[in-house]
Amino acid sequence: MAYPDEVLVEGEQVVIHKHPHWKMLVLPVLVLLLVVAAGSFLAALVSAQSWAPWVWLVLGVVGLALIIRFTVVPVVRWRTTHFVVTNRRVLVREGVFTRQGIDIPMSRINSVQFRHTLLERLVGSGTLVIESASDEPLEFEDVPGVERVHAMLYSEVADEVP
Template structure:
């Protein structure tokens, strides 16, 4: 589950719950492979009595690069969630310091999506949600962005229709 049921109001139901698309991990994965390959190649070069020290330095630098370029983006991806309920849009992100943002659905004035060429190939995009008081929030690399936009639009339509008392 993308969001704990403890964070939902009574009777509130989740319409869409997701993380960013795995596309966000393509570059970190590539950097991991390149760094490991480069470190492996460079560790074969040193010779002589200081070869062990140079190999240690190479692998420590490689480890630091991998932590910064691959592990941190993976942890950010893992800790970022987007949830649309029948009442609000909820975003949560952060490793040590959590940041959350909520917009009540009845405050949303516009919801659009953007898809570049790579986004179209991979089936993701950026959802842009605007409310009356803000410029809007961008939810980048959202999987199935068109379906998410449609689900929010349908819920907005349902919420705006007058209820029949008969």
């Protein structure tokens, strides 16, 4: 899915557009499977009782609430978080109802670093650290293909230098 062109300035082109790494979705999927399994087990336990339909209703409501809170919300948060590198800036946007974002012009970037643990190396993600003219370096966690993003961003910053 391409990043919306209406947020780009004239002549600006998207170089990289990524969502956070899929590892953020492992726990929500496990919660979904656990809630479905536990709900099914409990529903089967009470199926022979005369009051079973009321328990099924309660199990359904509780299960649905748990799935919305611990599966749907993280998936929507993941889907609405964007890490974008253009030929002029780095953009990060996140949020559904209240959006927040940061833009870093290429000309203000002093250095680009990355780090990743052994597990992150195995799944292909990591943390991208961008030092700009601001006081603190900005860290972007769970960037998929962080080494490739680092190289591409470094290339864009090097092209920007006169």
